[in-house]
Amino acid sequence: MASAPALIPFLCRTFTAFVVATFMTATAAPADQADFRALFERAEKGEPSAQLSLAIRYRDGGGVEKDPAAAMLWAHRAADQGHPEALDFVGFAYLRGAMVKRNTPLALAYFQAAAGESAQAAFNLGQCYYGAQGTEQDCAKGLEWWEKAAAMGHGRASAAAAMAYLSGEGVPRDPAKARALAERAANLGNASGLIVLGEMQFQAGDLDAAKASWTKASQLHPTGETGHPAQPSDNASAQQGADLLKLIDYRQRKSEPEKFAFVPMPHIHQGYNNCGATACATFARFQGGEISGWDFKKLCPSPLGTGTDWWHLLDASAKIGQSWKLVTYTPDDAGFEEATAMLRRELDAGRPVVVDFKYIGPQYAGGFAGHTLSVCGYLAEEDLYILCNPAVATPGLQLITAADLKDFWRSDYYGAKANAVLSRPAFVIEVP
Amino acid sequence: MKRLLRIPLLVSLACAGGLASSPAEPSRPNVLLILADDLGYGDVSCYNDESKVPTPNLDRLAGEGMRFTDAHSPATVCTPSRYSLMTGRMAFRAPNGGTVFTGVGGPSLIEPGRLTLPAMLRQQGYATAAIGKWHVGLTVRDAERKPIHDGGLEAIKRIDYSQRIEGGPLDHGFDRFFGTASCPTTDWLYAFIDGDRIPVPPTKPLDRSTLPKHPYANDCREGLIAPDFPMEEVDMVFLEKSREFLAQHVRESPDRPFFLYHATQAVHLPSFAGKDFRGKTRAGPHGDFIHQFDWIVGELMRELGKLGLADDTFVIVSSDNGPEVASIIHMRADHGHDGARPWRGIKRDSWEGGHRVPMIVRWPGRIRPGSTSDQLVCLTDLMATLAAITGAVLPQDAAEDSFNLLPVMEGKATEPVRPYLLTQAFGGAKTLSIRRGDWKYLDHPGSGGNRYDSGGLKPFALPETDPDAPGQLYHLTNDPGETRNLYSSEPEVVNELRALLEQTQISGRSRP
Numbered sequence: 014m015a016s017a018p019a020l021i022p023f024l025c026r027t028f029t030a031f032v033v034a035t036f037m038t039a040t041a042a043p044a045d046q047a048d049f050r051a052l053f054e055r056a057e058k059g060e061p062s063a064q065l066s067l068a069i070r071y072r073d074g075g076g077v078e079k080d081p082a083a084a085m086l087w088a089h090r091a092a093d094q095g096h097p098e099a100l101d102f103v104g105f106a107y108l109r110g111a112m113v114k115r116n117t118p119l120a121l122a123y124f125q126a127a128a129g130e131s132a133q134a135a136f137n138l139g140q141c142y143y144g145a146q147g148t149e150q151d152c153a154k155g156l157e158w159w160e161k162a163a164a165m166g167h168g169r170a171s172a173a174a175a176m177a178y179l180s181g182e183g184v185p186r187d188p189a190k191a192r193a194l195a196e197r198a199a200n201l202g203n204a205s206g207l208i209v210l211g212e213m214q215f216q217a218g219d220l221d222a223a224k225a226s227w228t229k230a231s232q233l234h235p236t237g238e239t240g241h242p243a244q245p246s247d248n249a250s251a252q253q254g255a256d257l258l259k260l261i262d263y264r265q266r267k268s269e270p271e272k273f274a275f276v277p278m279p280h281i282h283q284g285y286n287n288c289g290a291t292a293c294a295t296f297a298r299f300q301g302g303e304i305s306g307w308d309f310k311k312l313c314p315s316p317l318g319t320g321t322d323w324w325h326l327l328d329a330s331a332k333i334g335q336s337w338k339l340v341t342y343t344p345d346d347a348g349f350e351e352a353t354a355m356l357r358r359e360l361d362a363g364r365p366v367v368v369d370f371k372y373i374g375p376q377y378a379g380g381f382a383g384h385t386l387s388v389c390g391y392l393a394e395e396d397l398y399i400l401c402n403p404a405v406a407t408p409g410l411q412l413i414t415a416a417d418l419k420d421f422w423r424s425d426y427y428g429a430k431a432n433a434v435l436s437r438p439a440f441v442i443e444v445p
Numbered sequence: 446m447k448r449l450l451r452i453p454l455l456v457s458l459a460c461a462g463g464l465a466s467s468p469a470e471p472s473r474p475n476v477l478l479i480l481a482d483d484l485g486y487g488d489v490s491c492y493n494d495e496s497k498v499p500t501p502n503l504d505r506l507a508g509e510g511m512r513f514t515d516a517h518s519p520a521t522v523c524t525p526s527r528y529s530l531m532t533g534r535m536a537f538r539a540p541n542g543g544t545v546f547t548g549v550g551g552p553s554l555i556e557p558g559r560l561t562l563p564a565m566l567r568q569q570g571y572a573t574a575a576i577g578k579w580h581v582g583l584t585v586r587d588a589e590r591k592p593i594h595d596g597g598l599e600a601i602k603r604i605d606y607s608q609r610i611e612g613g614p615l616d617h618g619f620d621r622f623f624g625t626a627s628c629p630t631t632d633w634l635y636a637f638i639d640g641d642r643i644p645v646p647p648t649k650p651l652d653r654s655t656l657p658k659h660p661y662a663n664d665c666r667e668g669l670i671a672p673d674f675p676m677e678e679v680d681m682v683f684l685e686k687s688r689e690f691l692a693q694h695v696r697e698s699p700d701r702p703f704f705l706y707h708a709t710q711a712v713h714l715p716s717f718a719g720k721d722f723r724g725k726t727r728a729g730p731h732g733d734f735i736h737q738f739d740w741i742v743g744e745l746m747r748e749l750g751k752l753g754l755a756d757d758t759f760v761i762v763s764s765d766n767g768p769e770v771a772s773i774i775h776m777r778a779d780h781g782h783d784g785a786r787p788w789r790g791i792k793r794d795s796w797e798g799g800h801r802v803p804m805i806v807r808w809p810g811r812i813r814p815g816s817t818s819d820q821l822v823c824l825t826d827l828m829a830t831l832a833a834i835t836g837a838v839l840p841q842d843a844a845e846d847s848f849n850l851l852p853v854m855e856g857k858a859t860e861p862v863r864p865y866l867l868t869q870a871f872g873g874a875k876t877l878s879i880r881r882g883d884w885k886y887l888d889h890p891g892s893g894g895n896r897y898d899s900g901g902l903k904p905f906a907l908p909e910t911d912p913d914a915p916g917q918l919y920h921l922t923n924d925p926g927e928t929r930n931l932y933s934s935e936p937e938v939v940n941e942l943r944a945l946l947e948q949t950q951i952s953g954r955s956r957p
Contacts, residue, residue, distance in 0.1 A: 059724060089779060093729045095658040107778070118901030119778055122660035122771065129654060147901070 045076040056087060064091035065099040072112065081112035092123065100127035101134035108137065108146060117147030117318070128158060135162035136170035143173075143183060144285025145318030150307070152183030163194060168203025169246070171195070175209050176282035176407050182291075182305050183284070188213075204230040204250035208406035211257065220261065230254030239397065239412045242370060242421050246405075253405050256412045260399065263392070274360035275390035275399060281306045283403035289321035289385040290329075291403040296367050296387060296440065297335055304333055306403070320382050323369065323424075323438060330440070337367075342437035349419045352437050356388055356398070359441055365389040365401065367440035370421040383424050473569065473835055474808060475758040476704040478827070479745060480530070481738050482523065482578060482628070482713035483792055485768030485784030488735050489803045497728040497782035498735045502743030503805060506762060510807030511816045511854055517823045517880075518766045519846070521792055521799035521870045521894055523580050523628070526765040526824065527708075528554040531561045531581060531617065533828030533844030535867050538953055543873015547596040548633035548668075549604070549626045551582035553612030560843035562828045564618030566704045569835040572694055574621040575614040576687045577708035579638075583613040583626055601633045601669050606646035615641050619706070623686045629679045629710040630717055635670035637682070645671045660775050661716035661731045677717040679710045684741050688748050695752045707745060711738035714769050728780045731772045756809040759834065763824060764802040767792045774901040789907065789927045793871035793894025795878045795887045795917075796927050800868045812854045820853045821863050821880065829956065830854070845954035865945060867955060870894045879946045885927070886942035887917040916943070 049070065055063035064087045070077055071084035085106060091099030104123025107116045121141045127134035135158050141147050143155030156177060162170035175194035178187040192213055198206020211226030231254035233247070240252030260275070268274040279298045283291040283306065290313065291306035298304065312329035313321050323339070330337045342352035359366050365387045372382040389410070390399030396415040403409055413421075422437050487493035491504040491512060519529035524545045525536030532555060536542035539554055555561060563573040584592045587603040594600075614622035623639050636647045647669035656662060656676055665676075675682065687707050694703050710717075711734050718725075718733035722740065726732035742762055749755040768784035773791050776782040790796025804822065806812055829847035832839050839847070846867065852858035861882075870876035870893030878887040887893065890909075897906035907928055911917070914932035918939050921927070932939055949955050 089729065093659060093724065095662075097658065100658060100660075103779075113778070116774075116778055116901070116904070119660070119775060122663060122775065122901075125663050126658045126660050130658065149899075 049076045056090070059090075059094070061091035061094045061096035061099060064088070064094075065096055065102060068099070068102060085112055095126075097127040097129075097131035097134060100124075101131045101137060104134065105137060108141070117141070119147070121147030128161070132162045132165035132167035132170070135159075135165060136167050136173070139170060139173070140285055143177070144287065145316070146285050150183075150317050152177070152307070156184050160194070163197055163201075166201060168198045168201035168206050171198035171201060172203050172206035172209055172406060173282065175206065176280075179209065179213070179407055180279070180281045180305075182282050183307055199226060199229075202233065204233045204247055204254065205406040207233075208250055208253050208257065211254070212406075212408045215257075215261070215264075224258060224261065227254040227257045231258065239414050239417070242413060242417055249405055249411070253411050257408075257410060259412065260410055263390070263399075268361065268363070268390075270361040271357070271393060273390065273392045273394075274357070274363075276360060276363055276365045278365055278387060278389050278401045278409075280401065280407045280409040281403055282407065284318075286318050286320055288403055289323070289326050292367050292385040292387055293326050293330060293440070295401065295403060295409075296337075296365065297330065297333060299365060300335065300442065302333060302335070309333075323385075326385075327440070336443040337440045338443040340439050340441055342439075344423055344436040348437055349422075352422065352439070353415065353418075355439070355441070357391060357393075360388070360391055362444075364442045364444075368422050369424045369438045371423050388418075473571070473702040474811075475702045475749075475754055476566065476571070476831060477745065477749065477758050477760045478704070478706045479742055479760070479762045480527075480577075480706070480708045481711060481762070481764040482709060483766060483769045483772070484712050484735065484738065484764035484803065485773075485786075485791070485798065486788060486801050486803055487782075487786030488712070488768060488784040489739075491805075492803050493783070493786045495781075495783070495786060497776075497780050498726055498732045498739075500735065500739040502739045502746065503762065503803070506742065506746065506760065506807055507805045507815075509809070509814050510760070510805055511812045511818055513804040513806070513822055514817060514819050515821050516763065516802055516804030517821075517866055517868055518764065518800045518802050519823055519825050519868060521766045521794060521868070523578075523713075523765050524550070524554065524582070525869060525873065527579075527581050529846070530765070530824045530827065531555060531563070532559060533562065533825045533839075533847030533956075534559075535825065535846045535869065535955075537869045537874040537877060537950075538845070543869065543871075543875075546580060546582055546627050547631070548600055549583065549585050549593060550580065550596075551584045551594045551612060551626075552592065553582040553584070553617070555581060555612075555617050557616075560840060561618045562831065563614075563704060563706065565828065565832060565837050565839070565843075566835065567618050567620070569837050570701060571835075572621075572698055572701050572703045573619045573706075574687075574690045574694075574703065575619045575624060575706045575708070576622075576690065577624045577683045577706075578627070578629055578710060578713075579614055579622070579624055579708070580627045581617075584611040585626075586611075596633065598633055598667055598669070601647065604634075604643075604646075606643050610638060610641045610643070613638065613641055621690060624683065624708070625679075625710075628713055630676050630715055631664055631713065632666040633668040635668050635674045635676065637671065637674060643671070645673045647671045647674070651676075656715075657717060657730065659716075659730050661714055661729070661734075661772060664714035664769075664771065678719050679717075680737060680741060681719050683707065683709060684744055687745060691748055691752055691754070695754070709738055709741060711735070711741065712768075712772070714771055716772070728776065728782050731776055732780060732782065758808075759811075759831075760807040761804070761827065762806075763804040765824075767794070767799045767802065770895060770902060774905075787925065790892060791895065791902075793892070795868065795870040795876055795889070795893035797921075797925070799870060799892075799894060806854055808854065813856055816856065818853050820850070820858065821861060821866050822848075822850055822853070823863070823866055823868075826850050826863075845956055847956055865949075865955065867946070867949065874950075877946060877950075879942050879949075880921075881942060881945070883920050883922040884938055884942060885919045885921055886939060886946070887919075888943065888946055890915060890917065918942070 056067045068084045068088035071080045088102045092103045104120045107120035124134045124138035128138040139155045139158035142151045159170040159174040175191045178191035195210040199210045207226045207230035211223040215223035234251035236255040290310035294306040294309040313325040342348040370384040387401040389401040401409045490496045490500045491507045518526045520526040528536040588605045651668045651670045716731040716734040722733045722737040785798035788797035790798035825846045828844040830850040833849040833851045865881040876893035911930035918931045919927045
C-alpha cells in the first residue's frame with residue numbers, strides 16, 4: 014500500500030523545540046546531560062521504554078527540571094504504543110490526580126489495558142475494583158486482580174489480598190488463603206507482606222517467627238526511632254516492622270495507668286479513600302460489633318470510593334447502636350495538652366479513640382481532606398503514642414511521637430468550616 | 446466506453462467556473478457511499494477547527510463538494526441507523542427496530558420484500574456491492590438448520606459454516622458482499638463473509654494478548670477467529686476488496702453504473718489502527734484510527750480517479766452516529782480532542798452529539814465545489830435523493846422517511862426540504878425526538894442513552910433545568926448546546942411537536 018501522508022515531521026519539530034528548550038534549562042552535570050540527550054533521542058525515535066524513562070525523569074526531576082506536562086506527554090507516547098508500564102503510569106496519574114486532573118474512569122481504562130502484562134497495573138486495577146474507583150465496587154474482582162498480580166510477582170498485591178482475606182473485608186474470611194498470600198508476599202520481599210505474616214505468627218504464639226518477619230521488614234527500607242506519618246508505603250511498612258518489634262513486649266503486658274497503655278483492636282484492610290468508615294468499623298468491632306468498613310461506609314450518604322464527612326460517620330454510628338461522642342480541642346498548645354490528657358484517660362480506661370489527621374497528599378489540594386485512624390495506646394516515658402492505622406498493614410500498629418501527633422492531629426477542613434472548633438476532632442466512647 | 450468519454454467535457458465545464466446544466470432527464474452516476482462507524486462531528490477537521498486529528502482527504506472532499514452542517518443519522522447506534530440508511534425508513538417503525546446486534550446478530554431487521562436502497566438502484570440498472578460492516582442482521586444456522594441469533598461465544602460455536610447465510614446483503618439488493626455480520630473486531634465472530642458464506646470459518650479462540658493494549662482497545666471481547674482475519678488490518682482488507690470491485694467493474698461492465706457501499710470498521714472501538722497508521726498523529730491510537738479512515742477515503746477517491754470514474758461518481762461520506770463514550774472521555778482528557786464538538790451528547794444520546802454527523806457529498810458538475818448547506822437532512826434521505834437522480838419511482842410502502850435532497854445539492858432549494866426530522870436514541874421507540882426548524886423536542890427525560898450520573902461521563906453532566914419535565918424542548922439556534930430545557934415554559938410548542946411525533950408514529954411515515 015502507499016504510505017500514509019507524512020504528518021509527523023512538522024508536529025515533531027514543534028514538539029522538539031519545546032522539549033529541547035526544557036532540556037536546555039536543566040542544570041544537570043554534563044554527563045547527565047549527555048545521558049539525558051541520548052535518552053531523549055531514543056524517545057524521539059519512538060522507543061517506548063525510552064519514552065517512559067523520559068516521562069519518569071520529567072516527573073521526578075531526574076537530570077532535568079520537573080515538568081508534569083512533559084512527563085505526561087512522553088508517557089502517553091509510550092502508552093499509545095501499548096507499553097504496559099507506561100499505560101500504568103498514565104493510569105496512576107489519573108487515579109492520583111498528581112500531574113493531571115483526577116479522573117478515575119480513565120485510570121480504570123488504562124489499568125484494564127495493561128493489567129494482563131503489568132503486575133503493577135493489575136494491582137492498581139484491583140485497587141479500583143476493591144475501592145470503587147472509576148467503577149462500581151466489585152471486591153471479588155478486586156481480589157481476583159490482586160491475586161493475578163501476586164502470581165505475576167507483585168508483593169504488595171499479595172499482601173493486600175492477604176489482609177482482605179484475613180479481616181474478611183469485602184470477601185468471605187479465609188485465614189488459610191490469607192496465610193498463603195502473606196507468605197507469597199513475604200517471599201517476594203514485600204515489607205507489608207512481612208508485617209502481615211509476622212502478625213499471623215504473633216497471633217499463633219510463634220514470637221520468634223514474628224520477630225524474624227518484622228525484623229526482615231524493618232531492614233528492607235530506611236527506618237528511624239519512629240516514622241513520619243506521611244511517607245511512602247514501603248517505608249511505612251518497614252517502620253511498622255521496627256515499631257512492632259518494639260511493641261512485642263508491651264502487647265503482652267497489662268497496661269500500667271499513666272505509664273503505658275495498649276488497647277488491642279481488630280484491624281481491617283482499608284479500601285481506597287475509605288479510612289473514615291474503616292477506622293469507625295474497627296472502633297465498632299472493638300466494642301463487639303460485626304460491621305465491615307464497606308458496610309459502615311454504606312450507612313453514610315457519600316458514594317463508595319469517596320471520602321466521608323465526620324458528621325456522617327457519627328450519624329452512621331448511631332444507626333448501628335453505637336454511642337460515640339465527638340470531642341474537639343483547639344489547635345494551640347493548650348488544646349493539645351487537653352487532648353492528650355483525654356487520650357491517656359481513655360486509654361488507661363481501656364478505650365481507644367478515633368482521631369482525624371491532616372492530609373498532605375496530592376489528591377486533595379486545599380486541605381479539605383484528612384486521614385482517620387485510632388489511637389490505641391501510649392508509652393509515657395518516651396512520649397510516644399500507638400496508632401491503629403487502617404492504611405498500613407495488619408495489625409495496623411505504629412508509633413508516633415507526641416510532636417508528630419501534635420502536628421498531624423488536626424482537621425484543617427473542619428477547623429475552617431467550624432471556626433476552629435473542630436481543629437483536633439476525636440470520637441470517644443460515650444460512658445453513661 | 447461511452448460513460449468515460451463524457452468526462453473531459455464535464456471537467457472542462459467545471460474548470461470554467463460554471464456548473465454543468467442539470468439535465469431534465471434522469472442521470473445514472475456511479476454512487477460511492479462511504480460510511481464511517483462512530484465518527485463524530487468534531488472528529489473531522491473541516492467540521493471542528495480545534496480538532497487534533499488531521500483529516501486532509503475529507504477536507505479536500507468537502508472542498509470539492511458540499512458539506513452539510515445539519516445532517517443527522519437516523520439513530521444514535523449502529524444497527525437501527527444502518528437499517529434506516531438501507532431502507533429510507535426510521536427503524537423504530539420496524540419490529541425490534543431499536544436493537545443493536547452483536548456477533549452474527551439477526552434476524553435481519555429489513556423485512557422480506559421491502560424495497561431497499563441497493564435494490565432500487567439495481568432496478569435502475571446499477572451493479573451493487575457492499576464491502577465492510579453490515580450490522581443490519583442476518584441468519585446463520587446450526588447443523589440442524591436451526592437459526593442462531595443469540596449473542597455470545599457459545600452461539601458462534603454452533604454455526605454450521607457449510608450453510609448459506611440468509612437475510613444478508615445479497616438478499617436485500619446487493620449483487621456482491623464482502624464483510625462482516627456485525628462490528629468486525631468487537632465481538633464473538635471474527636471472520637469474513639464473502640457473498641452469503643463464510644469461506645474461511647473461525648477455528649480458534651481469539652488471542653487478545655497479541656493485540657494492541659491501550660484504553661481504546663478494551664472493547665474487544667472473546668470470540669473465535671478465522672485464520673485469514675487480521676484484527677488490526679480489517680479496514681485494509683475492506684479497502685482492497687472495494688478496489689477489486691471497482692477495477693473489475695470497469696473491466697467487465699463499463700457501461701453500467703455501480704453503487705458501492707463501503708462501510709468501514711473505523712472508527713468503532715477497539716481502535717486498531719493499521720500498522721502504517723500507528724503514531725501518525727499526536728492524538729493517540731484513536732486519532733490514528735480516524736486518520737486511517739480519512740486516508741481510506743482518499744484512497745477510494747484516488748482509485749476512482751485512476752479508473753477515470755471520479756467525475757462521474759456521486760460520492761457521499763458520513764457516519765452512522767456520534768462518537769463512542771470511551772473515545773470521547775479519553776480523547777478529551779488525553780489529547781484535548783472533542784469528537785462531539787460543539788454539541789452536547791455522544792453516541793446513544795438524543796442530544797445533538799449523538800446523531801449530528803459529518804456528511805460530505807461530491808458530484809462534479811452537479812454540486813458546487815466548496816459549498817455548504819445548513820439544510821436539515823438525514824441519512825434516510827439518500828434513498829429518495831438517489832431515486833430522484835436515477836429516475837426511480839418510490840412506491841408508497843418504501844422509503845417512508847426519505848426526502849429528496851437533490852435540489853439542496855444543486856443549490857436550487859429555497860425552502861427546507863424536510864418538514865421535520867425524527868431521530869431515535871439508544872432506547873429505540875421509547876427515546877424518540879423530533880426537530881422542526883429551530884425547535885427540538887425529546888420525548889423523554891435525560892440522555893436517552895448514556896448514564897451521566899456516574900462513571901466517566903459524570904464530569905460532562907449538565908444541570909437539569911426542568912427536572913420534573915417528562916420531556917425536553919430546546920431552541921437550537923438560541924441554545925445549540927441544549928442547556929436550557931424549555932418544556933415547561935413553552936407548552937404550546939411541546940404540544941405541537943408531540944402531536945406531530947404521535948401522528949408520524951401512527952401514520953407510519955413522514956414522507957407525504
